[in-house]
Amino acid sequence: MAKLDFGPIADTTRRAEIVALLRRAILAGQLEPGQKLNELRISEQMRVSRAPLREAMRELVQEGILTSIPYAGTFVIDVTAKDIIDAYSLNKVLDEFAIELTWPQRDQRFFDELDRRHEAVKQATRAKDTTRQIETALQLHGLIYEWADNSVLLETWQRLTSRLQMYFALHQRARNEPVPAEDVHETYVALLKGADMRAAQRHAREHIDVDFEELLAYARGLEKRASKN
Amino acid sequence: MAKLDFGPIADTTRRAEIVALLRRAILAGQLEPGQKLNELRISEQMRVSRAPLREAMRELVQEGILTSIPYAGTFVIDVTAKDIIDAYSLNKVLDEFAIELTWPQRDQRFFDELDRRHEAVKQATRAKDTTRQIETALQLHGLIYEWADNSVLLETWQRLTSRLQMYFALHQRARNEPVPAEDVHETYVALLKGADMRAAQRHAREHIDVDFEELLAYARGLEKRASKN
DNA sequence: TCTTGTTAGATTGTCGACAATCTGCTTGTC
């Protein structure tokens, strides 16, 4: 018999689909930060009752991309410059840790998967699909977390990633211009394949800082605009 | 006019109270790991309908202390030795980071609060209130996270703490003996008041390791027992 | 004009009932 490892079967509850739908919309930046989610309107649009919708929203609140005020409503989180700084500085620390854990576990499968994800980023870049580009870049980045074999770390990173993805999407959408054309991950991938762990950790720190500055400038812009009200 | 800063008003939804009630029960170890939560039974006990109960459960699932399988049920998470190892190794990294961020921000208010929480631990120890002892010890430990002024880090730690609290509670309940009588936090508090940041970070690492070994032994016991089935 | 009370409309929170799904048992067949 051929050895197949079947993945888990698809979630067939409405709730799970609503979660996925809402998350995608938020992370793609289709909903403005601070925007209120009207339960009745959304449930009618999705042709679902409010019960599973509300449960889905509860999940996303705990996931950190929605926020809820009793009897007032549920809102997309606001993005402040401080949030971005906080997320990034934590991300640096986690990156170093993830690389440390992953390092001794690298094998051929790791390198293959690294190339595969790198290729996906390049393809999205060529296709000028910005949303997909952000998504694939984060997936490339996430490999070290999946390989680190620490479930709590992975979970933490996934929560962090949700926000980073949202920040990037908003940023991209705001400046409304094609993405950085060429491949900024070449060095990162090469270092992960190499022999110098410290160098890889250092690069992860610095590479992050590049995008970070842009993103931060965007967030400051947002805050300035908000403070005018 | 006297300057008062009013805190946020109490959550008055049933959902919020249910969340608090369930969380307390789980973290205190009153519900066994792996135990199923029957919605109908619990909702009748609490005199609420299933809707707010289910929403509350969704929150706790995302919080990481419950797990849900569609059409099968919602269960208290299982505790494996690996989970504890993972949580603790991440905790070490976060501790170092939190101390680093907090260090330049220490002031008199910080030291006062440190003493206050330390005192709370000692009081719970004297009263032999194990649940409260765990709770206060984690609150003492959490001060550096609250002071670090990084909302994402704080949130991450709170999630981690939920599990650690549960692990400790189970551990204490299992060995069923009075707690470590004397004050193991004296050095930690002293170092946080001192001038040597590295020393404080080092101690955080080592101090953790003490309790960790005990906890791990307990978890291994759990797994051995589970594998017999 | 400013404050305070009132009211109508909209929205969120909660409820009880029904539909979909799972589990374990029974039954029938070989």
Added chain:
DNA sequence: GACAAGCAGATTGTCGACAATCTAACAAGA
């Protein structure tokens, strides 16, 4: 006896309606 089919019973998922609360507009009074 082994095994598959089918049938309750229990439990989770979803629905539509009602109750509680908030918001904003308006009126009354100082």
